[in-house]
Amino acid sequence: MKDFKSIISDIDQRKFAPIYFLVGEKETFFVDLIAEKIEATVLTEDEKAFNQSILYGKEVTIDDVIGQAKQYPMMSDYRVIIVREAQSLLKNIDTLSSYVEHPQQNTILVFCVKYKKMDGRQKVTKLLKKSAVYFETKPMYDNQVPQWISETLSTSGYTIAPKASEMLVEFLGNNLSHIHKELEKLQNILSKGSKITPELVEENIGISKDFNNFELTKAIGIKDEMKAQRIVAYFAQNSKNHPIILTMTQLNSFFNKLLRYHALKDKSQYVASAALGVNPFFVKDYSFAAQNYSMKKASQAIALIREVDMKSKGVNSNQIPPGDLLKELLVKLMR
Missing domain, CATH: 3.40.50.300 (P-loop containing nucleotide triphosphate hydrolases)
Structure with a gap:
């Protein structure tokens, strides 16, 4: 084959x-x-x-x-x-x-x-x-898609910033057809050799570069509670584009990878990148988060995320709005 x-x-x-x-x-x-x-x-x-x-x-x-x-x-x-x-x-x-x-x-x-x-x-x-x-x-895993985006653009003479790739994956998932259409839009307005930035993605595709799950996990990792609360408030006002189930999935993935990062003997950039399945550019986010969340705290975070995920699905809750659930989760995670 x-x-x-x-x-x-x-x-x-x-x-x-x-x-x-x-x-x-x-x-x-x-x-x-x-x-x-x-x-x-x-x-x-x-x-x-x-x-x-x-x-x-x-x-x-x-x-x-x-x-x-x-x-x-x-x-x-x-x-x-x-x-x-x-x-x-x-x-x-x-x-x-x-x-x-x-x-x-x-x-x-x-x-x-x-x-x-x-x-x-x-x-x-x-x-x-x-x-x-x-x-x-076979469908690609989400963590494989940014590399595919980079390779696809490279063959056409373009490059893309790692954050811009992550924004596309977060918004469109691993649907390669949809991602390819959006990339074509960007290539149609850019000259060969251009670099696709988060700003270009925001302006032309409508994905916020500041209010997304990628920025939320980053803010949680460095314990920037004010920024995290602003993002969650934005999610609450735009729940159609930011469903809580997707946020829970992203947060669960982040803390699971943080546990794997803690367990690594060799935490150098490229070794950690391969072990976590992330772009080397993002390894520093896990390095910073590891300073704020020990293995024990990361495990506790995963338990809290699963608890909120169940509540968001109506288990042991009285239909608490998703925005309130996220605000409650942030307080428990970051204090």
Whole structure:
């Protein structure tokens, strides 16, 4: 099974495979990207008129797809068939087995399967993994996304400040499609070689650089209670964009990483960065927090966060507003 970068590299070098079977059970961004790359690369605009077909799984059968794939190209080296929403064909996907064993070499057949998982026990799945370009994408963890953002921008000639990456991840999570769209907006207004800063993210995407969970955990870490209370007050007034469940998740993650930081024998920047799964730029935040929260206090903080999380879900509470719960938590954490 090839990875994304090697597949894109082969396409760029015009090393095409007869079949691409792209699966994204939870994360579909790379499925779309590979299909779009093939659509843009293989044929010229003139060739596409006679030699490219975009099919939809809900509208065709496997036999229809195979029938199209077996046609020969007209005045071109290749014929391209892209089957979108191919998850609708999975019930009868074993019918594809005979074609996988003997594909039409002048056809590039692309299946885009989204929000479904292939059954590894099926004959066709085994054949695809053996004979086709079979690509199955898995969702990235949140702590992997900033690196992906940096690498994606680097290939386009841009850089990004670590805090700006964290702002995007906090606001958009690990939804790569949404993040990519926002990055495209920024690239459209910036010249090549520009650095994307927190200020640019705030101005053009609408994410506050001062009032977010990243700044909240930082303020808690250095015990800046006044700043933390200001951020929590802002969250209370903008609860739709700052749900308490997300704040609890971020705080729990912060203190769990702080415990891991305490346990490290080697707390140097790059060793700690690898151990915690954070950008080296942010290791200093854990270093400062470690001075204010011992392992015991960090463990107590996690217990308090879980208690407030349960209250926010209605357990042992009388529907206390989220803002009041956060204010109460800050007092217990920082005093």
